Amino acid sequence: MSHVGAREMRAIEEAAFLRGVDPGELMDRAGEGIAARLLDHFPLPGTAIAYLGKGNNAGDALVALEILQRAGWQIALRSAHPESEWSPLSRARLDRLGMPPREVPPHPARPLLLLDGLLGIGAKGPLRPPLSVLAEEMRELRQSHGAIIAAMDLPSGLDSDSGELHAGGVIADLNLTVGIPKSGLLTDSAAGATGRLFLIPLDDLPIPDRPGLQLITPATIHGLLPPRPHQFHKGDAGRVAILAGSEGMSGAAALTSTAALHAGAGLVTLHLGPDTSISTPPEIMVTRSPDRVREAFTTRADARIIGPGLGKADDTTRKSLLDHLADNDLPTILDADALNWIAEAKRLDLLGSQYLITPHPGEFSRLAPDLADLPRAEAAARFVERHPCTLLLKGARTLIASPDEEMRINSTGHAGMASGGQGDVLAGVCGALLASGHTPMDAATLAAWLCGRAAERAITYGDESPESTTATHTISNLGGAFTDWRERRR
Template sequence: MAWVTANEMRTLEASAFSSGVDPGELMDRAAWGIARRLLDYFPAPGRAVAFMGKGNNAGDAVAVLEILRRHGWRVSLRSCHPMIEWSVLTRQRARRAGLNPEAEIPSGPGPLLLLDGLLGIGAKGDLREPLLGMAREMGELRRHRGAWVVAIDLPSGLHTDEGTSGQGGVTADLTVTVGVPKKGLHADAAADRIGQLFLAPLEELPPPAGRAPRWAFPEAFPDLLPPRAHSFHKGDAGRVAVLAGSTNMSGAAVLSATGALRGGAGLVTLFLDPDNRAAPRPEIMTRRVGSRIEAAFDERADARVIGPGLGGLTPPQRKSLLDRFADPATPLVLDADALNLLAAESATALLAGHHLITPHPGEFARLAPDLAKLPRLEAARRFTDRHPCTLLLKGARTVVCGPGGDLRINPTGHAGMATGGQGDVLAGVCGALAASGISLTDAAMLGAWLCGRAAERAVTHGGQSQESCTAGDTLAHLGGAFRDWHERRR
């Protein structure tokens, strides 16, 4: 899904209206798209309060409240402007819903959502009173009462094109951008303001084509994960060989191999040292051999995952592994200690089109210290210009870049994924997707989306908090994440 500037978004809207689209109907469709995302994310009804300015962004918030109320939510409005100053559409939606501004927050069980309808895409600079006071109130409720702040289109105070935030800007937990993602959402500086990013697409507002970076929303890649044929068998699903884990780091091996299994691979073989007593799932074939590097590369496979928890290697082993990296016969997913080996041996020149590398920021800094301080999108593009591999740069906004500058940004996941083992799971899932025959760029993007979505489901459907989410929770919810991709439910 490509992006637009504020002016381009206004042009899209003006074009839709000139072609006969009714502004009120478009607002209602946008509200349903926003409400659908919230109802999926919060399966049990709770309380929702719209914090309103006086423009149409406030009307969107009111229309969302109307839908939530029909689904059992208790709702109310907060406004610092008299109703006579509201836009015509906002007044109409409030009257239709029978809602008037109130001072009280609804009481009762369930989550408390604060809908940020203060400002739209045209606002710039610092928030001023009386909106500043409302933004502060939202922040206090978020910090002290566990409220979730939901930004409509983008958080108030965030510059639509630049992604910078003025003084007093709203910090959202969820942002539901309407129609087309806005350019400022790309910025590294915007990540802490946006929270988790969702899309409410509108067919009346088509995104521009041929523009990078693209956001990894299922709507933008409808043919990427087609249904399996009824005659499908395990050979069709692909074979993955996993070379991971050392004697004292067997957990990484189990997580990455299980990630490959849960990621859809038909056959997964895990190669361990003879003295590694890890006990993977029974569905995973485990081989404990002294010459496991050679065995892992001699094994018939459609993709190989190399590196999670691999630990220290002897000089001959290091040379053997680097020699095998150069063989383009099979896609290689290189993670963790495989990346550390490339950095330590100054061997990044080996990286080629059959490699998918999955560094976190520290590993990326070791691979390319001169790029590590650049904005993430620029750093990723420059790295793949230098090394024609596929890069999955992990972080709060995971960035994928394939050869030729095919940049994509993953919107899924949350801060609870900052735990050990999540990267091991991701490497395995990417290996399974690569083994299925899709491009490494698609495998990286889809793997990041699925793991992030699975972690989200661990919170929304699994009863976990972000603080307690583990790599095992992500594994447990991968099936639901696949279903969400198919059904475009995020």
């Protein structure tokens, strides 16, 4: 799966119309897909207000609004232009809805959802009145009244090719891109304006099959989570050996091992030093040894996780780890302090194809200081050209890169994941998926999506907010995230 700019998207749409595809039916399917994602994301009805320009993405918003109303939502419309100036398709959807634009209700039911249908993919430059007036109203409701903004295709004011957000542009919390991902949505500059990315696939708008950055969704990357055979046993599920934790940082080891357990590992063994105290679920095997590095590399395992919470160790321990990494051929996650030790020792030559590394931006800058200021996709591509490992580069848009494979970019998650321990959970999920037989690229792909989706579910189905979401909440929602992937609902 690839992505397109505005000109190519219009050409794909025109080719569909020349084949006989009805533009109105295509709009209806787009609006239905948008509504389905919104109803999944908000299980209880609230108030939805559509902010409308005069183009066809206003029609997409109106179709979605009609379906939300049937599902019990209160609805309202805010229009930037007289109806006589609207596109014919949008006017027809307004007639079908049967209500005129009106003011925002004084006491709207919650959640308060704002549908951004002001501008489409062809718009360039800053927003001007009357569009800028409605965009400012949306910003105020988001900032001061807890409203959630869902963009139709892309946020108004965001350049669909470059990802630049022009002056007065809308900052969305959810972005529902129709048919094919737009190139600008996948850029570093767009990450702060797009929020959670949803793809609304449409059979009549085929996604170009060509090299390029691939958006991770269940609808576009198939076959990664087949049903387990009925005769499955824990050996088939995989054994994970974890070298993590130290005195004062035992939480990292507990989160990593618990996440591996909840991500389906058949047997999880946590290797600690002799004096590290820890509390873990009873299903996790905990071993303590003065030479835990050797124990972690000699115990029977299908995958290893090395690094979370290792802390500051003596030179002997560090040398032992580097020596074992040089001899290791088992699929292995390298995270946190393992990456810092490799960077300090300047041993990036160890990063072969058996390793999946999971740095955050600070760790990546220590591994490759000359790449740290480049655009993230370019930096990731250059890194795996030098070092034939699989790289999961964390961030608001997690990137996954590996030599000779198309780079992937994650679509799930929210700002509440900017909290301690989320990286430990990600490492544990990666390890469980590696142990079950996934390639490092596919394990990283699934883990990034599942952890982001689990954190979303903590808000959708629990009492959490972005501020209160913790790594433990992410772990407890992993089961639902697995189900969402299998059912291709997100």
